[in-house]
Structure formats: C-alpha cells, structure tokens
Amino acid sequence: MSKTIFITGGARSGKSLLAxxxxxxxxxxxxxxxxxxxxxxxxxxxxxxxxARRGTAWQTIEEPFALAEAIRGHDGYFNVMLVDCITLWLTNLLLKYDDVAKVVADVRDLTNLFSVSKTPLVLVSNEVGMGIVPENRLARTFRDLAGEANEMIAKASDEVYVTFAGLPLKLKG
Amino acid sequence: MSKTIFITGGARSGKSLLAxxxxxxxxxxxxxxxxxxxxxxxxxxxxxxxxARRGTAWQTIEEPFALAEAIRGHDGYFNVMLVDCITLWLTNLLLKYDDVAKVVADVRDLTNLFSVSKTPLVLVSNEVGMGIVPENRLARTFRDLAGEANEMIAKASDEVYVTFAGLPLKLKG
Amino acid sequence: MSKTIFITGGARSGKSLLAxxxxxxxxxxxxxxxxxxxxxxxxxxxxxxxxARRGTAWQTIEEPFALAEAIRGHDGYFNVMLVDCITLWLTNLLLKYDDVAKVVADVRDLTNLFSVSKTPLVLVSNEVGMGIVPENRLARTFRDLAGEANEMIAKASDEVYVTFAGLPLKLKG
Structure with a gap:
C-alpha cells in the first residue's frame, strides 16, 4: 500500500506544477x-x-480511457505515477459511453487501486462546479459527474490539496 | 439564541452530506x-x-418561498432544522418578484431570525461566482445576488464551511 | 521595498471590502x-x-490600461494604493492588444514593481477558473490568462487571500 495524493483547483491555478x-x-x-x-x-x-516543462526525467504514457489498467500495468516500475488529468479522462469516458453510471464504475475501479498499488500516485483534477449552473444539459451532467468523481477520489486519497492562484491549500492528510 | 451553521461549496462537493x-x-x-x-x-x-439518503429520522417541510415563516412556524419543535438550499430559494424568489431588492429584503428577514430562533439552523448554499462572467444578464444578476446573500448569511452565522471534493474547510467559528 | 497584498475570490465574495x-x-x-x-x-x-462605500478618505485614479505607470507615477505619494481590479485591467488589455503574450508582459511589468515600490500595494482580482470550460474561445483564452496572471501576482506578493461568502482565507504570508 502506497501514498495517493489528489490535487484539484481551477483552470491555470498551479495544479500541474504542484503535482x-x-x-x-x-x-x-x-x-x-x-x-x-x-x-x-x-x-x-x-x-x-x-x-517541455517536465523535462526528460519523466516517461510519458498516453491513456485517454483505460486509466486503471495503465496504472496496474506499470505497477512497481516507476517510483511514482502522476495522472494529469482526471477531468479530461472523465470527458473522454462520458463521450465514449454516454452513460454516467458506467463512468462512475470506472472511477470506482480507479479508487479501488489506491489501497493495492505499490507505486505512489499523484492525481490532478479540476474544480468545475463553482460557476453558474450551465444552460447546456451535457455540461450540467458533466459538472455533476466531475463533482462526484472528485469526491470519490478525495475520499480514497491520503492527501488532498486545492490550489488558488498557484498556492496550495491542504484539505486532508 | 441558538447556533447557526452555514455551508457553501460547488456543485456535488459534499455540502448536503456535511450538513x-x-x-x-x-x-x-x-x-x-x-x-x-x-x-x-x-x-x-x-x-x-x-x-433516500437521509432516511426516516428526518421530517420534510417543502417551502419554496416563505423560508423565514416556515422556520418561525416550527421554532422549538425540532432539535435542528436543515435548509437545503439557499440558492434554489433565491432562484424561486427572483423569478417570483423579478426584483433583487425584494429578494435581499427576504434574506435580511431570514438572517434576523438567527439570533432569536430557539432551534439551531444548518443552511446549505452554493458557490456560483467563481466561473467566467455569464453572457446572460439574468445569470449575472443571479450570480451577484447569490454572492451577496451568501455574504449576509455567513456574517450572521456562528460557523461557516466551504467544501471541495467532499472535504470541508472551516472559514468561521 | 514595501508590502504587497493580493486578494482573489468569486463575484460578490467580499474581496473589495477586505481590500x-x-x-x-x-x-x-x-x-x-x-x-x-x-x-x-x-x-x-x-x-x-x-x-460611496469608500468615502472621502480615498483619492481615486482611473487607469484602465497603464497600471504600472500609474503606480510608479504616484510612488511615495500615498500611504497605500489599492488596485481594483486586476481582472478588468486584463479584460481591457486583451481587448486592446488582442495578444495574450503582450498582456502577460504587462503583468510582468506590474509584478516587477512590487519589490521596488515605496508605497504598499493591495491588489484585488477575481477567481474565474472554477466553472465549466466556456464554449466561447475568447472566454477560454481570458480564463487561462486570468489564471496565469493571478499566479504571477500571487507569487510576487507578500500576503495572499481568497474570499468565500465575505470571509477571507489566508493562502500566503
């Protein structure tokens, strides 16, 4: 069992740099x-x-859908795996499945990994639920899904941060 | 005089569960x-x-408009009253009155109750002002109204929390 | 070298009053x-x-574009200068230049002032990046620019606050 760190925040708020x-x-x-x-x-x-910012110390794995499989498949290989970001992953899954419950099941698969993964994980997400309720129905669905996924992931993580203007605020851990 | 707790946060950020x-x-x-x-x-x-989540220990009162009256009318009957949520109440009032000043007057009536209510209150609201300025004028009006109401209620409350990803951050109390 | 205080937050969240x-x-x-x-x-x-709220103790300078010049031009004259707000200044510059890099260069000029200004500065901005990704491309560009500018200014400031429902949360200093 290893450490899981979850980072959420607004657009260009310093999430990736902190991660x-x-x-x-x-x-x-x-x-x-x-x-x-x-x-x-x-x-x-x-x-x-x-x-360009990360430089050559990092090895990149591109995985728009099968995130849990990608993490499991490399378990123990890296000293840490950084996932950037959860929000794009949810977008990809929602467009693929067109079924919120199936996306939530994949998020559950991901959080089930946290307690068994040998490699520590750092996950980056976005806060998208603090604006006016969107008029577009798909946007509302996504907003609710993103909130639910962030809550599930935060609950299963050891450390949680939210960032504002590049500055982190620790919420848990 | 009893305790008033105010909880704000984004969509699906764990506000109701905390409340x-x-x-x-x-x-x-x-x-x-x-x-x-x-x-x-x-x-x-x-x-x-x-x-379904709350279960049978709770008795529900449906009141889309006359919130202060509903609270006054049950004062001393419950051990606590949870109001979920302020944002929908403001929406209902703004659509009914079409007059921000009248809505603000109702919010003032509500906050005036806090210091005299025998029953402790837990109020849930939404943070809707951290996105891009909406193009729609009514949405801008509502966003400003919601911000002002949250500020008035927080000022009159004993404890205030904001939630992110299901995790509360205490702002006051 | 004087103190620089930076305040961000949502619409009507008490930023200006705190400032x-x-x-x-x-x-x-x-x-x-x-x-x-x-x-x-x-x-x-x-x-x-x-x-009306500020009253007569304040002397107002209107400057929609040349913010760094306005601050430099009054250096040492006031005991403090309050800038309200960065977000409108960025909007004005983006509409004038139609070039994000030029706006960012002006933000850099501003932050370069912080360490040499004799007059303490209090700067107010807005958090606009915690809603759903806007469909409008200019809105997305502005949202990213505002996030980047807030991060640059926060990094160069001595104290940083974010406000929710009229209540400040200290992020730095």
Missing part, C-alpha cells in the same frame, strides 16, 4: 500518465508546453 | 426544509436521491 | 486605482456603489 513538484520528491523513474488527446491545436499546444 | 452529518449531531426530531421544487425530471431525481 | 479594510490600516492618504470603465449602466452603478 510535478510533489511527485518529483519520489525521484526517478517518474511516470506521467496523460489522459488528454492532442485533438485540436489548443490541446496540442498545452500538452507540448507541459512536456 | 446532514452536522445537523444529525443535534439528534431527532430533525427538520429538513426543502426549497427545491420537483419541477422537472432532473430535480425530482435529485430530491428523491437526497430523501 | 479596503486592509488598505485602510495604512492610514490616509489612501490611493484607489480603478481599472474599470463606466462603459455601461451596470458597471457605472457598481463603481458608484463602491465609491
């Missing part, structure tokens, strides 16, 4: 699980920017 | 004031889910 | 740098309301 710093303390080999797909120019630019 | 836990500590009889109306399938499903 | 209270402790003469422009009725009403 890289906390994960970096475990030392190489460092595993980075990217759930985003370079589907458009904006995302491709963001992925490239993050990769 | 039920804190209110539950006062012991039965437990009063639950529901301000939402099962006007559509989404809301009906949410109400049913929350009711 | 005025913290700045007021430095005593008159108090400088207030307003970055908003009374371009429409909503904004004009908000500016008038804030001015």
């Amino acid at each position: 890289e710093r906390l994960a970096g303390e475990f030392g190489a080999p460092l595993g980075y699980v990217a759930t985003g797909r370079a589907g458009d120019a904006e995302m491709a630019e963001r992925i490239a920017r993050h990769q | 039920e836990r804190l209110a539950g500590e006062f012991g039965a009889p437990l009063g639950y004031v529901a301000t939402g109306r099962a006007g559509d399938a989404e809301m009906a499903e949410r109400i049913a889910r929350h009711q | 005025e209270r913290l700045a007021g402790e430095f005593g008159a003469p108090l400088g207030y740098v307003a970055t908003g422009r009374a371009g429409d009725a909503e904004m004009a009403e908000r500016i008038a309301r804030h001015q």
